[in-house]
Every structure is written in C-alpha cells, then in structure tokens.
Amino acid sequence: MNNIIFFGPPGAGKGTQAKIVAEYLNISHLSTGDILRKKLKDKDDLANNLKEIMSSGNLVSDDILNSIVASRLKNEANNGFILDGYPRTLVQSDFLDNFLKNTSISIRYIFDIQINFNTLKNRIVKRSSEEGREDDNIQVINTRYNEYLNSTQKVSNFYKDKYSNIFYEIDGSLQINEITEKIKKILKIS
Ligand code: AMP
Numbered sequence: 001m002n003n004i005i006f007f008g009p010p011g012a013g014k015g016t017q018a019k020i021v022a023e024y025l026n027i028s029h030l031s032t033g034d035i036l037r038k039k040l041k042d043k044d045d046l047a048n049n050l051k052e053i054m055s056s057g058n059l060v061s062d063d064i065l066n067s068i069v070a071s072r073l074k075n076e077a078n079n080g081f082i083l084d085g086y087p088r089t090l091v092q093s094d095f096l097d098n099f100l101k102n103t104s105i106s107i108r109y110i111f112d113i114q115i116n117f118n119t120l121k122n123r124i125v126k127r128s129s130e131e132g133r134e135d136d137n138i139q140v141i142n143t144r145y146n147e148y149l150n151s152t153q154k155v156s157n158f159y160k161d162k163y164s165n166i167f168y169e170i171d172g173s174l175q176i177n178e179i180t181e182k183i184k185k186i187l188k189i190s
Helices: 014-025 032-042 045-056 062-076 090-103 117-131 138-162 176-187
Strands: 004-007 028-031 081-084 109-114 167-171
Touching (some): 028 062, 032 062, 032 081, 062 081, 062 090, 167 176
Parallel strands (some): 109 167
8 A cells, every 4th residue: 555654844845746646646645734724614612722823833732633643544544645744743653653553554655855944935935825824924934944843853854764765855946847756756656
C-alpha cells in the first residue's frame, strides 16, 4: 500500500504536491489543516477555540490531532493515504508510530520539501490574497515558521534518521510541475 508522509515548512508546497500525488495514485489526501479548517465551520466551542489557535499560527493540541488522525486512518488504511501536516510534534509522531505498529500499517515514502524563509514569506503573502486564509499574513507567518523550527523539524529529523531508506528531500524552490516530476520519479509513476 502506498502510504506517504509529506513534511515541509508552511508554504513549501506540500499541500499542492500531496493533492496531485493523491490523485495520481488514487489514494486519500489527509490534510490536517484542511480537516481543522472544515471544523471551524461548526461554530461551536471547539470551533471557536480552534479558530483562535489557528489564526495566531500556533499548533492545535496533540490530543485533538491524534484523535482526528486515528479515526481517519482506520477508514483509509485499506486504500492508501497521504499525511499532509501530520505529525507535527514528537508526541504526534510517537502516537503515529504506535498506531501504525498496532494496526500493521506501514509508511512507504516520506517526502520533505525544503525551502528558505524568504521564498516562503513571499509565497504565503501571495496565497493569502488568493485563498483568503486568516493565518497567511506576515505576523502569523513568523509564529508558524517558529512552530515549524521548534517542533516539526525535530520530527522530520527523527524520521530522517529512523527511516533513511524511504526519506526523500525535495527542493521546494522549483516550479510545481518540476517538483511533481521529481516525486513521480521516486514513486516510479509517470
Ligand atoms: P496547515 O494547513 O497544515 O498549514 O495547518 C494550518 C493550521 O492548522 C496550523 O498552523 C495549526 O494551527 C493547525 N494544524 C494543522 N495540522 C496540525 C498538527 N498536526 N498539529 C497541530 N496543529 C495543526
């Protein structure tokens, strides 16, 4: 089964690539950011709480993320899936590793899309005018990037050591189609 994880800082293009690859492989694209943004529409206490955290650029609690992902993965495990935006903390990666062990599901590819902070800033500002995301502005970008450096980069480094045989670093400054070609080559699809 083609189970894949995408890592990368906010704005690196992991969501775009995850969507394209999921369509090619006909597997589920599990973007935790998208799942959380959908929950915001509920307008209940949880939604208000999530909105405050997400619009400031901070990370939502591990408990919420772990339970969302566990329930989704149980349904998707037979088809294959792409995790986009999870795991983002070491608590989440521990939870995921245990979950995968207990369910005998394995990850086949890990892509880490790398890009420098200036290119990111420009992209996120552009995305903000196109998509109107509240967390896409200069003040929030700094917080989100720091969350990435403080938490998520530790997770991708951990995976890079532990799963070096399936871990692929990709240059995120390339054009979208060039990045897709590189990924497809690794996945051996054309
Ligand atoms: P994204 O669309 O992946 O950039 O996620 C948007 C926002 O959703 C993040 O800035 C976080 O506030 C929240 N979020 C998404 N995935 C996670 C996660 N795995 N852990 C904690 N918060 C998350």
